[in-house]
Amino acid sequence: MKVLLVLLLGLAFVLADHDHDHHHHHEPYVVKTHDDLVTYRTFCADKVHAGEELVEKYKKWQYPDDAVTHCYLECIFQKFGFYEPEHGFDVHKIHVQLAGSGAQVNHSDETHQKIAHCAETHSKEGDSCSKAYHAGMCFMNANLQLVQHSVQV
Known part of the structure; x- marks a missing residue:
């Protein structure tokens, strides 16, 4: 379920900069696994200095609207290859x-x-972390079942 949320958030972020997606989609994309997600979560939680309480929320697919969480999701989307601060989402x-x-x-x-x-x-909301967070939440809210299904593999 967590992988699905991450995937959904990633999808939302890619959508956040649709104007630039033509720069990215020519590269082959390798579908990430649940193990990849677990690795990315640990890396990103450390990178943004997310406290234990926040990390527990993330594991339950709960993403509060705060600066640490915004940058955590940006990191996750970057690790999945969905998002680049310079180009936005793919x-x-x-x-x-x-x-x-x-x-x-x-x-x-x-x-x-x-x-x-x-x-x-x-695509035009605040800093890079905010763009990634808000686009990701948008997509997850619209497609949560699909996101959850995609990461149960």
Whole structure:
């Protein structure tokens, strides 16, 4: 479930900068696993100095609207390869991650459009951490079931 949330957040972040996604999607994307997520969580919690209480919330897919959490999610999305501060989100990579390894992705379908909408809606909000957080929360709120399903593998 946590991996799905991370994937969903990543998808939202990719959408946050849809204008730039054409710079990214030509690179092959390797779908990340639950083990990858666990590794990224530990790395990012240490990087942003998240306290034990926050880390426990993250494990339950709870992401408070605070500066530490904003940068934690930005870090997670960067580790997944969904987000770069200079370019924003890569909607295509988020969609591929949500679809899962070996799945065919239709970049004109509803899921892709939801991801792109969240990315575009939040692409100009504050700093890089805030953009990543708000776009990620947008996508998770719109597609939580899909996100949760994608990381149960």
